[in-house]
Amino acid sequence: MYIKSASMTKFGTSLKSAHELAYEAVVSALQKAEMKIKEIDLIVSGYIDFTRTGERNRHFSAMLSSMLKTNVPIICTPNACCSGGVALFTANKIGNNADRGIAVNDNVADKMVSEKNKCSDVNNILVVGAEKLTSTSNAAITDEILMGADMIWEQSEGLIFPAQNALLAQQHMLKYGTTQEDLALIALKNHNNANLNPNARFFEKKLNKDDFKSDAKNPMIASPLKLLDCSVNVDGAAAAILTNDKTDIEIIGSAFATDALPLFERESLTNFKATRIAAEKAYNEAGITSAEVNFAELHDAFTITELVSYEDLGFCAEGKGGEFIRSSAANLYGKLPINTSGGLKAKGHPLSATGVSQIVEIVEQFREEAGINNMRNIQNFSDNKMKYAIAQNIGGAGGSVTVHVLKNNKK
Structure with missing residues (x-):
């Protein structure tokens, strides 16, 4: 796949929640790409689900859906500190599969044509990672990270x-x-x-x-x-838009x-x-x-x-x-x-x-x-x-x- 755009918030201490930071990074990435959220076919998030307190943590994908005004699939890939990389890996694999043509025989012209497979509706994928680590006690964050x-x-x-x-x-x-x-x-x-x-x-x-x-x-x-x-440990978010359109x-x-x-x-x-x-x-x-x-x-x-x-x-x-x-x-x-x-x-x-x-x-x-x-x-x-x-x-x-x-x- 190709990279359409990528953006991030400033890393440090923020008053914003994790999903608000994610929203900031996503909006910036969309603006850089000159795209609307409706052009995104799939979202892959690496959010780790810290503290598990409330719907914003337990159901991060639904929170993103609400904030971004989208109903596309949102896949979460928690994998400790590697969650962002795994989100990118997952998005790339899905996108490459969507772009892979299937060769079929054309009985009329007797030539090979290319036909998209079942994932062909996935062209633009948004990858996002966000965490809020500074507002919780050091002991609580340490316990979570140690998992x-x-x-x-x-x-x-x-x-x-x-x-x-x-x-x-x-x-x-x-x-x-x-x-x-x-x-x-x-x-x-x-x-x-x-x-x-x-x-x-x-x-x-x-x-x-x-x-x-x-x-x-x-x-x-x-x-x-x-x-x-x-x-x-800091608060922050980053987002990247992957696409099958050449960049x-x-x-x-x-x-x-x-x-x-x-x-x-x-x-x-x-x-x-x-x-x-x-x-x-x-x-x-x-x-x-x-x-x-x-x-x-x-x-x-x-x-x-x-x-x-x-x-x-x-x-x-x-x-x-x-x-x-x-x-x-x-x-x-x-x-x-x-x-x-x-x-x-x-x-x-x-x-x-x-x-x-x-x-x-x-x-x-x-x-x-x-x-x-x-x-x-x-x-x-x-x-x-x-x-x-x-x-x-x-x-x-x-x-x-x-x-x-x-x-x-x-x-």
């Missing part, structure tokens, strides 16, 4: 998400010599990028190396991960893979198998290799997650993630800019909106709408250097992963 990990064997022993990712970091450091300073470089890079992104939580809030060295500003959370190694941006690879929930069932604690599987499938479907990717939006819920993803996605060899970030390759001025938006780390992580917001950043970069963060301005990127981008969205500690490859068809 994305094993609650019986691991959380009972204190192995919550920061601790899980700390184990990943410890193992990577032990096996490959990765350092705490390597992780700090990732955080600093993403904060520098978010500082230039008006939609980011840390817009115009630049940090420096001294902030990372300060125990007061950057206390230890779960060794070796410090506060600035962890992403922040300048095409989804040429889309994959979704899963893995065991508890870490003790994993084959390795230094990589995410689901990312590797999804990446291989997405690259094969797209007909490209990792070497052809020009920039990427990765799931950096923790800095170690981004570092490991460099390796899992084939941007560097296994165990070389530390060298990759030290080389400045992932910086805004590097050969493969990573998380130009600021990533989850500094743009913010409103869960189901995260995966969709990655698409927003890629679309804005391709269409030169990313403002002062635009890589064509920063690096004088040619069309060849703005051809392929990927978005990687992770649920839990690698239990579900989507990888999407987008192509810029602009000549």
